[in-house]
Amino acid sequence: MRVARIIFDKFTQLFLHHQSFSGYVEPVVQYFLPAWRDGSYRAKVQAVNKLSSLYVEVTLKPEKGWPRHLAGQHINLTIEIGGKLLTRTFTIASSCDEHQLTGAIKLLIKVGENGRFTGQLYDVLRTKTWCNISNPYGEFTINSLKKPLLLVAGGSGITPFIALLSQHLPLIKEPVRLVYFAKEHEHQFIEQLNALQMKHEHFSFTQCVRKNSHPVDVYVSENRLSDVYCCGPFNMMKQVQNACEAFGMPYYQETFGVRKELLHAAGTDSNRFTLKLKQSSTHIKSGGTLLEQLELQNLPVIRGCGIGVCHQCQCVKNAGVVRDVRTGQLSDSGQQLIQLCVSEPVSDLELNI
Incomplete structure (x- = not known):
């Protein structure tokens, strides 16, 4: 199969002026299978809900054959806007058990008013039936279920923790604490977090607005026996990392977004x-x-x-x-x-x- 693909691609490059045979026949295949693209999976858009002025929840049903994901992993989401294919990376906000039960996955997406992708995402996906997603990937998974855990989330950094908590809380016996920073009235999944807290005595969460809360290193110092997992804005993660290093605590993080410093430099x-x-x-x-x-x-x-x-x-x-x-x-x-x-x-x- 691999040899045949190489031969077809070489023929296409020499005589059809395309990089690959699959790319050449893509428009024909899409007539029968909308949004089909070589190297990607199709996903059906089931729901697009605007949670607030900043956040959108997207429910997708991947086609058969999409690999089972691990809680905490992410995917590349590709949609066509104005004739261009645009791709962004989003963490899956639902557990692998939920996908196995319903066939669907959820994404929590922070929309930017000026973003070329996220700023248009709500309107575009509402009119789309299909989009493309990649294999799940990423290594932001719980290292040990036998140790106390401190989870620190900022803004849309709550997303991987919702999947991780939903998947692993029934298997964990040690204390698990979530500290969740967000702008006032912009905390997400609060109903789900309350339900998890009522169901699992060893889980608790603290809802924080940064200007009214303790510095993040105070929460770290209160949980010195814990493994610390953090996802959120760069400056917040740096503060948590520094505190963990000072107290000798195991630290794991998930970075998302493009740092503006990189583009300015x-x-x-x-x-x-x-x-x-x-x-x-x-x-x-x-x-x-x-x-x-x-x-x-x-x-x-x-x-x-x-x-x-x-x-x-x-x-x-x-x-x-x-x-x-x-x-x-x-x-x-x-x-x-x-x-x-x-x-x-x-x-x-x-x-x-």
């Missing part, structure tokens, strides 16, 4: 970045398009019109940020389809070419 002509390819890596500069730089290094890329019209140089960006030289618009940080001829790097990149 990037984009000057003096910057050099690492480009990771399938079987090798190289260095690239912030100035100049990816197509120009890869051609100068004699790397295997296809050149078409060179101005972003024919799409022959398109490829999948798995990670990193690029700038569209025509508009100055920055890409998302996750998996996304880009055109090499109109994209210049502003961070380290991983490409599938």
Whole structure:
């Protein structure tokens, strides 16, 4: 099967000017299977609920064959907006037992008014029947169920903890405490957390508004025998990590979002970045398009019109940020389809070419 795929892809590159055979036949397959894309799973949109001005809950039913996820893992969600495929990473907000029972998974998504993806997500998904999701991945899972746990969440960082608590609380006998920071009136899953607290005597949670609460290291110091798990804004996680190091406590974290410091530091002509390819890596500069730089290094890329019209140089960006030289618009940080001829790097990149 693998040999046949390589042969078909090579034929397609030589005679049809596409990177892969599956990409060439994709529009035909989509006529019968909406949103079908090679390397992704289809998921049916079951519900899109606006929880507040900041948060949306999305319920998806993955197609058969989607692998069973572990509580705390995340997926790449891909939707088409304005003819472009945009991808972002979201943590699954439901347990694997719930998926096995209902066939569905839930996502809690913080929507940004100015976000190219999340700002449009509610309206777009309400009109979509299908979208694409990746395999579940990530290692933010409970290391030991036999030790006291302190969970520290900030904002949408509550998402992995909802899945972890739902999945593991029945199996845990040691005390589990959740400290949950969010803006006033923006805490999510409170009904579910209250139900878990009533059902499991060893679980408790504290609902915090940062301006009215103790510093986060106070909560860490009160639970010195615990393993500490943290997910939230960068500065909050750094405070928790520093406190854990000071008290000698085991610490695990989940980072989400793109740090603004990375984008502000990037984009000057003096910057050099690492480009990771399938079987090798190289260095690239912030100035100049990816197509120009890869051609100068004699790397295997296809050149078409060179101005972003024919799409022959398109490829999948798995990670990193690029700038569209025509508009100055920055890409998302996750998996996304880009055109090499109109994209210049502003961070380290991983490409599938």
